[in-house]
Amino acid sequence: MANPNDRTDDIQMDASSLSREEIYTDRRFGTLRVLVPVDANGKQDPSRPTVYTGEAQIMTQVGALPISFEIEADSLAAAVKGYGAAAKAALERTMKELADIRRQQQTGLVIPQAGGGGLGGLPGGGLGGGLPGGGKIHLP
Numbered sequence: 001m002a003n004p005n006d007r008t009d010d011i012q013m014d015a016s017s018l019s020r021e022e023i024y025t026d027r028r029f030g031t032l033r034v035l036v037p038v039d040a041n042g043k044q045d046p047s048r049p050t051v052y053t054g055e056a057q058i059m060t061q062v063g064a065l066p067i068s069f070e071i072e073a074d075s076l077a078a079a080v081k082g083y084g085a086a087a088k089a090a091l092e093r094t095m096k097e098l099a100d101i102r103r104q105q106q107t108g109l110v111i112p113q114a115g116g117g118g119l120g121g122l123p124g125g126g127l128g129g130g131l132p133g134g135g136k137i138h139l140p
Contacts, residue, residue, distance in 0.1 A: 015040040019051070024076065030056040030087065032071070032079055052079035056087050058094065067094050 019035040020042070033055065037048035052071040057064040069090035073079035 018045075020044075024080075030054055030083065032076070032083065034076060034079070050074075052076075054079075054083050054086055054090070056090075058091060060098075065094070067091065 018038050018040065020038050022034040022036060024032040024034065031054070033053045035051040035053070037045040037050065039045050052073045054069050054071050055066065057066050059065075067087075067090050069086050071079045071082045071086045073082050
């Protein structure tokens with residue numbers, strides 16, 4: 001079967017959903033990206049809404065983590081004003097998602113119980129015994 005990524009004859013841009021991207025920054029906290037809808041001639045399309053997104057980075061133990069978030073606004077001034085609240089909400093969501101990921105990774109460990117037989121106890125005399133050490137996992 002052919003790989004769908006090998007087909008290049010149907011790659012086309014959608015002229016009805018073009019946007020011009022404008023980037024604004026205060027060079028301190030973050031960046032605002034404004035997607036201004038345009039028609040195929042590059043003229044602003046007032047029938048579609050302008051989209052305002054914010055970008056910021058948070059420092060983690062493994063480096064900078066970029067976060068992006070949409071800002072509900074109808075003008076650049078309103079987006080600038082709403083940046084802080086939207087960034088805070090995005091940061092809280094990101095921190096919650098990171099905590100959920102950590103929790104999922106921690107609960108993915110299988111910890112054998114003391115005397116639980118580990119690999120053994122199969123009917124018919126299979127691998128009997130179990131793992132020594134009382135079933136506790138010690139991490140360095």
